[in-house]
Amino acid sequence: MQIAHLSGAGGYDDPKIDEALCVFIDAIAKHDQRMAGVYFDISGIAGIGQWKERGELIATRIRQLGLKRVLYGSDGATPGNTLRDSWTQFRQLPLSDAEFRTIEENIAPHMK
16 A cells, blocks of 8 residues: 555645654554555655755654655656656755665565
8 A cells, every 4th residue: 555645635734744644653663564565655745835844854754654665756747846856856855865765766566
């Protein structure tokens, strides 16, 4: 199962998105079997709203989910939000090169 946009509809401004994501993080931390095979895409997070101000929080949540559960994605390509723009913004999140590399190499199991 893949949960889009780190549990929201895009962006990370609404506190309810973080609240929803934390429910999943808590379940993962408790080794809830229902979380086996659950992945999260980061599409629509960087580049929308006040994502730069929330960069540290987003990076923390990604680490709490587990880097292997996070999939890079891009959707809604429009002028000013091209694939290149999306990639550039994603790479501005405060993650290490090794963390970016892990996410970049992840492939959703249903795509293998």
